[in-house]
Amino acid sequence: MSLPHVLLGLLSRGPASGWDLHARMSRDPSLGWDADLAQIYPALRLLLRGGFIAMKRRRSVKGPARREYRVTSAGLREFREWLAEPPGLPRTKDTALARLAFLEKLRPVDRRARLVAYRGLVAEALRAAAPVSTAAKRRRRALLETELAWVDAEAMLLAVQAGDG
Amino acid sequence: MSLPHVLLGLLSRGPASGWDLHARMSRDPSLGWDADLAQIYPALRLLLRGGFIAMKRRRSVKGPARREYRVTSAGLREFREWLAEPPGLPRTKDTALARLAFLEKLRPVDRRARLVAYRGLVAEALRAAAPVSTAAKRRRRALLETELAWVDAEAMLLAVQAGDG
DNA sequence: CGGCAGTATATGGAGAGTTATATACTTTCC
DNA sequence: GGAAAGTATATAACTCTCCATATACTGCCG
Incomplete structure (x- = not known):
């Protein structure tokens, strides 16, 4: 269950929409995580319902209205706990x-x-x-x-x- | 769909049971693939039904009867085709x-x-x-x-x- | 004007992978 | 004799991931 935490981490660097988050992840392979939009949107919804992030609709320069998310303090706390977890090498799959x-x-x-x-x-x-x-x-x-x-x-x-x- | 092919590859090195295959995979991280037994057993069944591998029951030194698999020529062909596919860097997930x-x-x-x-x-x-x-x-x-x-x-x-x- | 490309959200379904659980046989140790 | 540990197979239930598809708004090009 890393995707939600990675999203929290990215959002802790600044507010973003699902689209933005996806762009950031796929642009930066050093991040160690990449997910499909189809996975990001539901994940954001869950985080929102859990109170870990907050959402604000914004007009887009181009295209439909954006949903911009930012971490809440609860989200930041959750993220920090995840960071503190003992590391472990993952099952290789390549x-x-x-x-x-x-x-x-x-x-x-x-x-x-x-x-x-x-x-x-x-x-x-x-x-x-x-x-x-x-x-x-x-x-x-x-x-x-x-x-x-x-x-x-x-x-x-x-x-x-x-x-x- | 890599697991079946990795199994074929491992079997091409010699006959083995599901248990053996799992052991080989987790013992050798350089292989680049590792899967759970719960995933291996169904995969073997599919390969068997597809005629890519053959099975023989064998008494086990210790524990219940083993099912030993070996690749068939069809399996070897399939494996080689997979090997020939153009490579691609995977989505990172670590x-x-x-x-x-x-x-x-x-x-x-x-x-x-x-x-x-x-x-x-x-x-x-x-x-x-x-x-x-x-x-x-x-x-x-x-x-x-x-x-x-x-x-x-x-x-x-x-x-x-x-x-x- | 119509189509295409880019931005943005969203869902459905298939398939891959994990966790938990069950069963069964053997050896070893108490 | 019984419990524990290691070998071996198997399934159910679940989550995660990927691919295809749909919708919708904008700007640009021909």
Whole structure:
């Protein structure tokens, strides 16, 4: 049950609509959480009913009326409690990684292709990672760089083995 | 829809029961996938009905009869097709990370405590990471090491700032 | 004027994943 | 002999997540 808490956290940085929250989440992968609008709207409604956030309708510059939310003191308290919970590594669930884990099942040629494709993804993500400012962003950047280095190392290894064979 | 394919992949390394598959997944985090038994059993049943795997009952050394599965050629074909699909980075969903992203919401003292707690988790995972053999394991190890370095760098930064204040 | 793109809200339904619970067989320890 | 611990399978009930779809308002382009 993290989504509501992440929403509270984002709102603690400033009022926002569901649309805004979604934009913030998908724009910033260093946040560690991303959700669909179809999930955000009901979550906001629940938070509202629970008194953790407050809502105000506002005319939109473009499009239908916005619903702008802000955290209440109860919401802030709830958020802080969540922050204080002991951390725990999550159950990994990563399709790209799962595929890479079975790299040995492919012929070297295909293996190489797989690595190249993955490298493209990582390089792209790295380009998108803005010049570093927050701790979370520094972390993301470092991890992406390591990932890239790993891909290159594995590709090199493959090349060497091909040379031997 | 990754779980069935990961199961096929694991079975392609050798026959196993649901129990075994679960054990393999949770023992090896470099695999990038982990699922609950309650999810594995129904998945195996579907794969069986689809003809992707075959089942044989076997007496267990200890406990009730095991159901041992192996991939069929249809299963192997299906697995290879999945492997060939273009990769894509998944939607991030990581509670620990989400909490760290809001580090700035804490007082420096608590921030430090949070980092220390997280460091413990990462260090533990790193200890558990077996001496490196497969590409996926090398990747995991490298990422954990980077993570550890990041935590330490952030802690250092905090200390410096505290010195300034 | 009509259509398209962008902003904004919302719901329905399918599928994925978790938690709790039940059953059953074996070995070990008291 | 009984309780506990480990192996093994299974289901029910629930929550979470994703995808498709609907509605509606605005500005812009042709």
